[in-house]
Amino acid sequence: MSSEETTTYTRGIGVNRGQFLLQTVQVFFVGLIIGMERNVLPAMSHRFGVDSHAFLFLASFVISFGLVKGALNFVAGGLSDRIGRRRVLFLGWLAGIPIPLMIFFAPNWWWIIGANVFLGVNQAFTWTMTVTSQIDLADNHQRGLAVGINEAVGYIAVGLAGLATGYLAVVYGPRWTLLAFGLVVIALALLLLLGIQDTIHWVRAEHAQRQPSAETTKTASQVSTWATFLHVSFRDATYRALCQGGVANKIADTLVWVLFPVFFRFHGLSVVQIGWITGVYAMVWGLGQFGTGHLADRIGRRPPILAGFALLAAGLAGTALVGRFTAWIATAAVMGLGMALLYPNLIAAMSDVAPPLERGRILGTYRYWRDTGYAIGGLVLGVVAQWSDKILPAIWFTAGIVAFSGLWIALSVQETHPRTHAASTGVSG
Numbered sequence: 001m002s003s004e005e006t007t008t009y010t011r012g013i014g015v016n017r018g019q020f021l022l023q024t025v026q027v028f029f030v031g032l033i034i035g036m037e038r039n040v041l042p043a044m045s046h047r048f049g050v051d052s053h054a055f056l057f058l059a060s061f062v063i064s065f066g067l068v069k070g071a072l073n074f075v076a077g078g079l080s081d082r083i084g085r086r087r088v089l090f091l092g093w094l095a096g097i098p099i100p101l102m103i104f105f106a107p108n109w110w111w112i113i114g115a116n117v118f119l120g121v122n123q124a125f126t127w128t129m130t131v132t133s134q135i136d137l138a139d140n141h142q143r144g145l146a147v148g149i150n151e152a153v154g155y156i157a158v159g160l161a162g163l164a165t166g167y168l169a170v171v172y173g174p175r176w177t178l179l180a181f182g183l184v185v186i187a188l189a190l191l192l193l194l195g196i197q198d199t200i201h202w203v204r205a206e207h208a209q210r211q212p213s214a215e216t217t218k219t220a221s222q223v224s225t226w227a228t229f230l231h232v233s234f235r236d237a238t239y240r241a242l243c244q245g246g247v248a249n250k251i252a253d254t255l256v257w258v259l260f261p262v263f264f265r266f267h268g269l270s271v272v273q274i275g276w277i278t279g280v281y282a283m284v285w286g287l288g289q290f291g292t293g294h295l296a297d298r299i300g301r302r303p304p305i306l307a308g309f310a311l312l313a314a315g316l317a318g319t320a321l322v323g324r325f326t327a328w329i330a331t332a333a334v335m336g337l338g339m340a341l342l343y344p345n346l347i348a349a350m351s352d353v354a355p356p357l358e359r360g361r362i363l364g365t366y367r368y369w370r371d372t373g374y375a376i377g378g379l380v381l382g383v384v385a386q387w388s389d390k391i392l393p394a395i396w397f398t399a400g401i402v403a404f405s406g407l408w409i410a411l412s413v414q415e416t417h418p419r420t421h422a423a424s425t426g427v428s429g
Contacts, residue, residue, distance in 0.1 A: 030157070093189050101179070147347050277325075
């Protein structure tokens with residue numbers, strides 16, 4: 001890469017505000033797609049032939065989603081390093097088109113499972129590419145802020161979509177609501193994609209600015225995807241601990257997605273009330289990330305990550321202990337705050353220690369484990385609920401997993417973004 005090209009692709013959120021904003025709007029659309037079914041489908045699963053106590057069968061649609069999304073997160077990272085971020089983003093939106101159509105025509109729950117296979121492809125390619133692209137555009141000391149903005153906007157959209165489709169489904173029914181909502185969002189996202197540049201150019205400029213030796217560059221390019229996967233997943237203690245933390249928080253999110261709507265319906269709450277509980281959780285999670293990513297840029301990643309795991313476990317325990325709508329709103333907010341603290345900073349910590357030319361593969365591996373947590377959570381929590389014929393044991397089980405995961409990180413992960421570095425760089429660009 002020439003010196004002129006290196007200067008052209010200067011990193012920094014301010015310098016690249018136009019492209020950064022387009023990626024932010026993209027992730028808002030991504031959040032709307034996954035959020036549109038999180039309240040409606042579990043709460044109205046009986047309309048698709050699911051028995052009220054068939055917890056494992058109910059969870060199967062999230063298991064299919066998690067398996068596909070986890071695997072393709074891994075594929076997306078390496079693929080984007082080879083063909084660029086923008087092309088992978090485009091493929092993700094194409095994969096989203098069958099989702100609302102399959103839900104609309106579904107004669108049974110197996111079609112919903114199939115639709116969520118496409119949802120897994122869509123979310124793996126689109127969300128992975130938006131967060132990776134925003135990290136590419138940001139300067140080193142802005143990574144927490146970039147991830148925080150990405151995840152904030154995405155999960156605000158998740159909450160808004162769950163709440164909006166809950167109201168609309170009561171009036172128009174779940175099928176027509178999800179059909180119209182999904183197709184409009186995908187059309188808008190594809191239209192917006194026309195203005196997006198591929199951020200792989202910024203990655204190459206960053207690599208060139210570090211003035212690596214030819215031998216180092218060759219070595220990075222020759223490291224196989226499988227070797228990266230093994231190193232990140234099992235061999236490096238820091239990567240390994242952060243990956244298991246990703247799994248744990250997705251198990252908790254699976255509980256909210258699959259079993260919370262049924263749990264609250266058993267307690268007599270309406271679809272709209274359930275939408276408020278799950279919506280508050282997602283929107284506090286989302287809004288909080290506007291500050292928590294930037295906070296970690298200033299004070300380091302460990303404090304917010306560990307505080308987040310503690311609050312998430314406390315919110316889960318509180319949900320099991322209380323029994324009123326207003327109290328569940330409060331515990332949902334605590335859980336959302338916990339997620340806001342830990343979620344963007346786990347991936348920011350991974351980014352801190354990932355070499356630029358391997359960032360796509362390393363983040364893809366992390367996101368593989370994190371989102372495979374949906375499949376693990378769906379299977380494990382479905383079995384726990386099915387075995388006990390109750391949802392309450394699954395809530396307590398999840399609280400224990402989250403608490404253990406936070407302890408693992410506390411014992412295994414050193415600070416990846418030291419406070420002295422954060423204080424000396426500030427925020428600019």
